[in-house]
Amino acid sequence: MQKLPRAATTKNPPEMFTGDVWLDPIAAPQDGDQRMTVALVRFAPGARTAWHSHARGQTLHVTSGVALFGSRGGSVIEAHPGETVYCPPGEEHWHGAAPDAFMEHLAMLEGADDLAATTTWLEHVTDADYAASRSAG
Structure with missing residues (x-):
């Protein structure tokens, strides 16, 4: 057993996010057997990820604010503190x-065998698609 050092808060890159988003790493693979990654992610109003998918899926637990989760095909889920959303492997979502x-959530996922393939980043969610998600959600 070991106490891990606290990782610094980072601002997420604009290639993968629209708006201001900050990430606090909580857990990351420490050796060849561990695959779990957990982060506390904070989104400014209207901020969002680009479209993406995860090789082994992703679990998102809302801790504050109002979260929006969109998937290809147009379905949008609105979630509140204490609620959890699961995105299956390969599902393109934002x-x-x-x-x-x-809004703040815990993002939890398991790394792929090839760690570079864990998350596949795609195009940005347009302002029009984001606005439409609010009327649909």
């Missing part, structure tokens, strides 16, 4: 904050 409030 997640972010409602336009009028900050």
